Amino acid sequence: MHARSVRGCECRSEHQPASPTAGATTPLLLRCRPQRSSATVRCRASTAAPAGLVASPFDSITAERGFLPSQDPRRALLLSRHNDAAAAWEAALAEVPKLAVAVQAASSGDDTSSSRSSSCGRSSSKGVLRRALEALPPFPLDQLLLLSPAATPITAAAAAAAAAGAPQGDHTAADQGTEELWRSYLLLSFLAHAYMWCEPGPPPAVLPAVLAVPWARVSAAVGMPPVLTYATYNLLNWRRLDPAGPVQLGNIVCLHNFLGGPDEEWFRLVHVDIEARAGPAVAGLARLQQAAAQDDAPSVLARLHSVSIALRGMQSTLSRMGGLRRCRW
Helix, strand or coil, X not given: CEEXXXXXXXXXXXXXXXXCCCCCCCCCEEEEEECCCCCCEEEEEECCCCCCCCCCCCCCCECCCECCCCXXXXXXXXXXXXXXXXXXXXXXXXXXXXXXXXXXXXXXXXXXXXXXXXXXXXXXXXXXXXHHHHCCCCCCHHHHXXXXXXXCCCCHHHHHHHHCCCCECCECHHHHXXXXXXXHHHHHHHHHHXXXXXXXXCCCCEECHHHHHHHHHHHHHHCXXXXXXHHHHHHCCEEECCCCCCCCCCCEEECCCCCCCHHHHHHHHHHHHHHHHCHHHHHCHHHHHHHHHCCCHHHHXXXXXXXXXXXXXXXXXXXXCCCCCCCCC
16 A cells, blocks of 8 residues: 545555456555545545446447547647636647756756755755646546536537537437546646656655646546556547558557657557457457357458558567667768
8 A cells, every 4th residue: 555645635445456447456445535625635545446426438348449439539639729727728738858858967967966865855946847747737527527426428519519419420419428528537647747757856745736636527427537557648649640541650640749759659659569469359259159058160260361460560569679770860
């Protein structure tokens, strides 16, 4: 068990083996309840993930994409188009690599760094990255979530469209709301981890409420722990250069990085390509089991052959992990 305080909160975390939920790792769920003081919230960690209030983009497994979402990941909150606070949070996420470099540069050039630590070994000052994140406006949860526990949390615009029975493009209003919440989960997870880990020295003991509160709320809504998971770091963090082209190396790039650079980007893109290549194997397993139950040997062999082809493709992509060629300056 580990304890870490969130500003205005006392949090305890318990770690256990990964959940079978797609992308879930070391579950940490903050459950908050008011203390005697209305200004303070006590958070108690639970290893039991909630059911979540919205569908998961990983609920359907396709032969074309495997566990990757059937729609390309959302590149920004739709809310950011007309909400200044949402736009500020998206801008902060885009700035993380630059702020991380700036704070590293400032730290390496500071000869007095040894005098900036408290008696418990924690840094007593904050760099430009943490200051920028603490200065963000409140995350627009009121615009993002319908806060009734029994309600499906979707955007206000999507709720109105749903009430009218109107689809939005290729998605229903509920689909739009689901994607908006998962985009929020990615955004808040990236920024919380950047706050903790992208400045030199030991991580702070406190995660500001401006980050912690919306992160815990959105995580609970999607039924995931408030942790940067494989789902948000990889499965929802890519785009195609040619929207009509395949999801494979050479046509995909990451949406977001912490520091950027070819190593960070390439390592994760290899995984995205592998996930897509796994599609025919994973999606065909149910039919393979059905054929085996019916003693249909020809169908079993055909399905196993498809699995073998997919595995060879996955292995071929994995073998490229260390083969990225760098630019010659």
